[in-house]
Amino acid sequence: MNKDLKNIINQFSDDENTLNKILVSIFINSNSLKVKNNKLIKDLILNKESPLYHHIVFATYKFSFDELIESFELAIPSKDKVVNGAVYTPNYIKSFIVENSLSKVKKPLAEIKSADISCGCGAFLFTVANKQKNETQRPFSKIFEENIFGLDICQTSIKRTKILLSLLAISLGEDEKEFKFNLFCGNALSFDWESNCSAIKSNEGFDLIVGNPPYVRAKNIDLETKKLLSNWSVTKSGNPDLYIPFFEIGIENLNKNGILGYITVNSFFKSVNARELRNYLQTNKYELSIIDFGDEKLFESKSAYTCICFLSKEKSEYLLFKKETSKTLQKNGLEKFNKIPFKDLDFLRGWIINNKQIVENIKRIENAGESLGSKYKIKNGIATLSNDIYIFKPIAENENYYTLIRNGKKFEIEKGICRDIIKPNILKYEHEIESVKEKLIYPYTNGITPLSLMKEEQLKSNFPKAYKYLSFHKDDLQKRDKGNGDYEAWYAFGRTQALTDKGYKLLFPYMAKDPHFVFTDQKDMMIYCGYAIFNESVEELKILKRILESKVFDYYMQHTSKPYSSGYLSYAKNYVKNFGVCELTEKDRYFLSNGATKEEVDEFLIEKYKIQI
Template identity: 25%
Template structure:
């Protein structure tokens, strides 16, 4: 069905439709009767409406901004839920709201938000379209009404959603949360997804049931059933955690880990807050960042790694000098690297004739890659085919000091650690590696910083 939707409409409105098994699972999470009033605020093709009707729930209301969708349901109002003057209250609000970062919103949607009192009161241009769907839905619940949504998890811990979190903590409590990491639930959506059940209530329950599923596998009815019943299996983790509080990030971690993280955070607060520029006037506290203690730079770009690796060549004396010891991201492990690769690294300013004469083995080696090398992105310069294309941060890397390397990008969802590794002076990082150097003003040694960064609590925090 998704294929039938005009691509630009799909992007504009954040159209990702919920698989039937997931929608069914979410409806089963609800605690409602046939008389309950139910709202689907952004119904898409109507997967929730269809199932709700089949299950005998008939007091349904829905909104959808795209007139081409869900036409078979008489309960759908084709207007924006954001601006809708919805005054009646509901027992259950269920669905999969759109999520679009402000910067990706079309102008008409931005204008609509800017004119919306809820948006103006709680949010700003660093927020997401999703936030107003959650907050307005909570407003529209009866006391003890339930909100069951599937959506990305980022609003649970980003700085700019703090107002939404604080609003929710005051309005009620969470009953259960399912966290799906890596699981491909929606086409082309790579963020982690959560399903949550929130109850609007003056009385709070003490604990939240959390189930996490860590697998790059399609979500099946069977998996969902097992998660619901907290059946142990390899990719699942179950926790019971205390209700979230105001002014904290909502981390789906045990209470003990959350306590440790809050100690860590309070130790990281800058001691002289007034001296720090507060760009958005929002963060009440400013944390120290690693950049306060360290210089940081991303590695060198060869433009064609395979051409620059010294692969068992017989080398003359000049050639031996024209090499660089390099560590690549794939070689990094926590604390130490697995290995060093020797790369060809020619001095700048050579003529091709001299290159051939002084470095004959390298010259021959480069000929088979010449066309590919000449077609590298040239950064608006003319770069000889035997030279690296971008020596960014070369001076930093040339310091006579030990350094810490970490992959620039890391898929951490199936790991329980990062890979910060110590490297000796004279070892250079490739472009997929970020290098960290102790600033002369830092009191701690590079080994201390390494141990700190590899501490499991830092992984939990990030």
């Protein structure tokens, strides 16, 4: 995008009317359009006397429709983007979805009623309308009134959709005084299409729904929206992100022969909060085709990984799946899919969907022996909900005290109330343990079971310096859980998980690019921000470490785990627990524990698991 245009958008993004006038005026001027009749557009054209006109004078670049759409999407205030999930969809993605969705609808193009139920500034509706115009030659006044329907929660976006569609018509010689639109401002989670559109009721739903459902993470969803989410069956697992119910909403608003085409995040294959969505799709056996872009980022402003989904109410015993890139999408189209039977998919643990060879390899790995989760204890770390207060790196110590600095103030903490703690998320090798190990203020019975929190008088009497330090931070500790925490005492940890965990262990992070498991024999050392696999045998854990740092385990994670940005994968318990730990003979165990190189271990395990990588 042109640098001057970006500067204009940044300058006026919070002034909707002014920015609309500038963008429309630049577009009109750049494309040498004459507007004589259309009231909406005429009211937005700046005259030469306007103090804003200098923005148009210096706009010598060609301003296309695609750039106008991108400008409208970028101009949405950042606070609204977080809440509403608006994002600019590349033109080739819109065209691909619209072309291939419409080709599946068994109805003459002139009769198809299409909708985008989270339309943003109208990019998908623009693409549909343009295609209907080009191929049917019907006037836009008819297309807008009879064929195109849009909904968005943001009134600004609805207005910009009207502007965009009006400019489309004007650019092709249809300068009507006013167009009649079926564009509504409302919440898709509660909007009733049939009561608002008699045409949709008589059509028994839409023939086509396309779009890019809002990607708003659960933590950014407001209370009112959370209440509405509960009305949909696919939102009953975990804390659902906002895109999840849009599959069900779309299906509910299609007619019996309708087609849905979405570009959306691919995390629903495996994420815990999409379990009920997977169950919904499997149970109903909807005809579903998925084109997965893997870890390629299609959206500049989002780190999410995406896929294209085509869905209909037709019944099927299997889903279609394939991987593509942005460069191969148009070339391969809707060819070369893998058929994956719904009966082979487990909605609870996540879908393993890939080509036949990979699926077969995963099955062999998981069936090679007892699963990691059943054979070993996999535990999460502690959760104080205020790590910067409880956890510290001493700047000095003596026989009785550790010294730390917080907020420019020096404190001494009794050694007797402290425990060693480590953060697996920043750990890769055993030799790093001592340099990254920290101290934890532990106001409990210091590892003695049964666990109990120290009484306040006991804490104050036995550890007066620690008590003074915690008291200094009392206000902050009471603000945890937004002040609504139900703690045994104000100085208690936010959660009681993992407080008595001890033993030999392998430490590993929440996410990683490649597997690394760090063994420690420091039984009493606690963990936070990461996981640990516990076992009473040092030899057992060291052999397991060789297996989990192998090419086999890495391959397993690459094809079963949830991807994050920059090539990172989730190593959450839910994704590692089903890995099959192969059965080993004494000879095998000796080989793995006596100096074999990583390459030798990889070769040995690939043969052991009988897989082809």
